[in-house]
Amino acid sequence: MDDLDRRIVGCLLRNARATFAEIGEEVSLSAPAVKRRVDRLVASGTIRGFTVLIDPAVLGWQTEAYVEIYCKGTVSPGDLRRSLEAVPEVVGACTVSGSADALVHVLASDVRHLEQALERIRDEHNVDHTESVIVLSRLIDRSRT
C-alpha cells in the first residue's frame, strides 16, 4: 500500500466504474499496471468490494434512528451481533464505551416500520431496554471511507 495505491483508491472512491485507462491517466500509469494494482488490492482485502450509492429516499427508507442497546447482565459481542443481524433494518452496529452495550443504526420506511424494527430488537432474549434518537435531517454523509 504505497502512495500510488492510495491515489488509485481515491479514483475508485469517486467512481468505481472508471476504466483502468482513466485511472492510469490520473496517476500516470498504464492501464495494465493499474489493473495489476487493483487486482492486488482486491486479493489482499484492502478493497472489500465495489458498490453503488443509492439515494435512500428513492427506496422509501427515509426514517433513521440511532438506538442504544442495554442488555441484561453481560453479553458477548458475538451473541449481540447474531441477535442484531437477524433484523434487516439494522444497517450498522457497534459496541461502545459507556453504559450502553451497543449502538445500533436502524433504517426504516417510516416511523411505524421503525417501531416494528425496534420491537424486534427488544424482543431478542438478551435485550433489557433501548434508548433511541430519531434522525431529523442528515447533514453529512461521507460514510464511504
Next chain:
Amino acid sequence: MDDLDRRIVGCLLRNARATFAEIGEEVSLSAPAVKRRVDRLVASGTIRGFTVLIDPAVLGWQTEAYVEIYCKGTVSPGDLRRSLEAVPEVVGACTVSGSADALVHVLASDVRHLEQALERIRDEHNVDHTESVIVLSRLIDRSRT
C-alpha cells in the same frame, strides 16, 4: 423505479463493476437494456455514484466515535453542516430528536487523533459542549443501503 430496477440495483450493490451482460443474465435482460436502465437511474439521481469499499484498518483510521453536539442557543442545520464539514474526520452527521442538536460520526487514526478532531469540533463558535461514545468493536456494517 420498478421491480426490474430494484433487482439491477441489487446486483450493483453486490458488485458495482459487474458487466451489463452479467447483470442482464441475472435479471433476464439484454446488456443494452440493462445499460439503458442504469443510465436512467444515474441520470435521475437514484444512483448517486459508484464507489469502492475499503478496509478501514488498512488506511489506519481505526478509531471511531459517535459524538452528541450541544450548541449554544439555537442553530440552523445549515450552519451546523458548514461547521462540521470543515472537519475532515467527520464522516457523518445528522440532527436528531432529544436534547442534543446533532449526532456526529467521527473516524480517526487513533485516540490522540480523535481527540484533536473533537477539539476542532468544540472550537467551532456555536458548539457549547459534546458527549462522546467511543466504538469498541464494529459488529455490523451494512451502511451502503
Next chain:
DNA sequence: GTTGAAAAGTGAACTCG
C-alpha cells in the same frame, strides 16, 4: 510498459405490446 486477441460497452435500426 507494450502489444494483440477476446470481451464488454455503446449507439442505431428494428420489433413487439
Next chain:
DNA sequence: CGAGTTCACTTTTCAAC
C-alpha cells in the same frame, strides 16, 4: 411510443511478452 432485442462498431480488459 416506451421498452426490449439484435447487430455492427468502438473501447476496454487482460494475459503474454
